[in-house]
Every structure is written in C-alpha cells, then in structure tokens.
Amino acid sequence: MTLHLAVALDGAGWHPAAWREPSAAPRALFSARYWAGLVTEAERGLLDFVTIEDALGLQSTLTDAPDERTDQVRGRLDAVLLAARLAPLTRHIGLVPTATTTHTEPFHVAIGIAALDHVSGGRAGWRPQVSARGFESRHFGRRDLPPLDQVLNRPGGADLSADPHVRDLFAEAGDAAEVARRLWDSWEDDAEIRDVPTGRFIDRDKLHYIDFAGRFFSVKGPSITPRSPQGQPVVAALAHARLPYEFAAAHADVVFVTPQSAEQARAIVAEVRQLSADVKIFADLVVFLGDDAAGRKARLDELDGAELASDAAIFTGHVRELAGLLLEWRRAGIQGFRLRPGAVPYDLWQIASGLTAELRARQAFRSRYEAGTLRGLLGLPRPASRYAEAR
Numbered sequence: 001m002t003l004h005l006a007v008a009l010d011g012a013g014w015h016p017a018a019w020r021e022p023s024a025a026p027r028a029l030f031s032a033r034y035w036a037g038l039v040t041e042a043e044r045g046l047l048d049f050v051t052i053e054d055a056l057g058l059q060s061t062l063t064d065a066p067d068e069r070t071d072q073v074r075g076r077l078d079a080v081l082l083a084a085r086l087a088p089l090t091r092h093i094g095l096v097p098t099a100t101t102t103h104t105e106p107f108h109v110a111i112g113i114a115a116l117d118h119v120s121g122g123r124a125g126w127r128p129q130v131s132a133r134g135f136e137s138r139h140f141g142r143r144d145l146p147p148l149d150q151v152l153n154r155p156g157g158a159d160l161s162a163d164p165h166v167r168d169l170f171a172e173a174g175d176a177a178e179v180a181r182r183l184w185d186s187w188e189d190d191a192e193i194r195d196v197p198t199g200r201f202i203d204r205d206k207l208h209y210i211d212f213a214g215r216f217f218s219v220k221g222p223s224i225t226p227r228s229p230q231g232q233p234v235v236a237a238l239a240h241a242r243l244p245y246e247f248a249a250a251h252a253d254v255v256f257v258t259p260q261s262a263e264q265a266r267a268i269v270a271e272v273r274q275l276s277a278d279v280k281i282f283a284d285l286v287v288f289l290g291d292d293a294a295g296r297k298a299r300l301d302e303l304d305g306a307e308l309a310s311d312a313a314i315f316t317g318h319v320r321e322l323a324g325l326l327l328e329w330r331r332a333g334i335q336g337f338r339l340r341p342g343a344v345p346y347d348l349w350q351i352a353s354g355l356t357a358e359l360r361a362r363q364a365f366r367s368r369y370e371a372g373t374l375r376g377l378l379g380l381p382r383p384a385s386r387y388a389e390a391r
Contacts, residue, residue, distance in 0.1 A: 004336025045352025049094025054079035061207035087120035094374035096125030110180035122373035141156030186222035199295035249275035269333030289350035
C-alpha cells in the first residue's frame, strides 16, 4: 500500500534559526521564485501535497503577544494567494494553504479556495485554523478575546477544550467549514451552459441558495465561483486533543495528529476512529535528515539559544531510519505523514530525493502520480453536489 507523504512549508523551515543555515536563502523568503523552488522540489519527489502555514499575527516566542526578538524570521506571505501563484508552476502536487476561521468571513475563504481549485486543475485544499490569541484579535477590533496566557495558567488550563472561549472558536470554525462546503456545492456541475447560439450562459435552476443561518454566520449564497474540478476541495485540520479531533471528524477529509511514539499513535488512531471511520489520519513529524543531522540541529539550537521544542515529535537521523519509523507507525494505523522540514531547502531535498527513494525500495511509495486531482491522490471520491441530489 502506498504511503501518503506531504510536507509542511513555513519560511526557512521549522527551526527558528533555519534561516541562518549555509544553504538557506533568507533574502528570497518573500519571493515567488523561492516558494516555487520548494514546491517543485516536493513535486519532483512525487509527494501528495504541500501545506503552507499562515496566521493573523507575526511569529512570536510569547504565547499571546509579539516579542522583541530580531534574530528569527518575522513575517509571511498570504498562504491562499501564494498557493494561487504556485498553481500554474506545478502539474500534480496538491496545494493546501492555511486560512483562519477566526476574524474572517467563510464566503471569502470559500471562493478563494474554489478559485485555487480551478487554477490548479483540481489540486486545492484548505487547512482551517482557529486564532485564540488576543493580540491577533486586536488587528480587527471586532471582539475581545481573553489573553491566552490567562487561559493556560488557570487551574486545568492545559486542557484548552474546557475553556468556553476556545470551544466557541471551534464551534465557529465548524460553522465556517460547513458554510464553505455548502457554497462549493451551490453550483451544480452542469450549471454553466455557455451556449452562444441561444444566448444562455447559465441554467439558473442549477444555482442554489444555501440559506445557512447559524450562531456565528448567516449566509444566503450561492457562491460567485462555479463548482470546481474536485467538487469539494480537500479540507485538512491539525489536531492535538479531543476537541480538535471532533472538529476534524465532523468537517475534515484529513487530520494531522501529533503522536510521540507508535504506541501513542495507535491510541490516537483508536480515538479518532471512534469519531469517524472515513477521515484520513496523517502524523506530523519535524525532521532533520542526513549523515550530520544531529550536528546540524545542535548548531541551530546553539544559534537560537535554546533546544527546539515542538508540538510534534522531532526526528533526527538518516532517511533509512525515518523510513523504518514511518512504516512502524503505519502499522499502528497512521495512513500518511506530514513532514515538517527542520531547514529548507536541505531537509526538503532529503525528503523528496532520499526518503521517497528509500520508501520506494521498500515498495511503500509511488513511482509516478496516479491521479490528476488531490482527492484522487488521497483516494477520496468526488462528491456530488448536495443540492443536485436533493433536486
């Protein structure tokens, strides 16, 4: 069975000091050419998709405030717009930008992702993300969120799902995902007639009001964007605990989980499967690869002044060892992996060239792209419009 592989792209890499690596290109971080190089390298490796990180505030070492550090990358490009720029430069690999559900309108996000699906020929996805940080909410002035530090420091604060504000953010994210999915269905596949002799461009009976009225949004519809090649672009969610597992089970096609061992992976898979039999379960890993992987990471830790900490497990070693770990976790029920390169381009090159070759030698990875859409690569069916079915 082919293992699914993706990479998570974020600036110069997932180590805060990665931009200081000899092979890094810090002057090019905000250029289309830089990102095109990363994504085409991932496509050469036949990876399923790339995700592109995004947020509504500058990167910070503090929980809920900007910091004063000047030795780490600060700033990023809008992920959805960047993905649209990269789409014409690639042919097969999926493009999954992050877009937050907090402080944004689902109508805008839905048409942006649908447009990405059109320009990529059916390779778009969306990673919805909540924004619980008060300093990000102040960019918009629509509502006040309690400082995240207060939530974390109260008794039992480690369990964010117990906080009513956090639960509200996930409920809002659920509504946003539902609105987006309804909007993607609001045009039937054959709603566009485009018949010049009769002057009929559209069949108005095949455009549908979605009439969504919920706690957070009221959206009439239909979308302004015709139904896209995949019908429903792929939705992927990062989840660390029960509340986000529930969100992913209800609204996502793919969930990224963060086990620290095969045993924990097995337990997480069991918990997620209680909620959904269909969602694809990927595990996240931060990876430093190569013969000198440990030395490279140690040098970056020294430059940053602290040992790297991450929500995901951190792997340091050779691609042969990583391939063995991935196959062990697959036996625990993990279906794919989203690898976070510690530093790019080096660790990305190790994934796309070395790891994929090692997995292919073990008959665990593809030798060519087998499908033209992201849903096809992931083995997900193309759904019919819910409104066409109802009609």
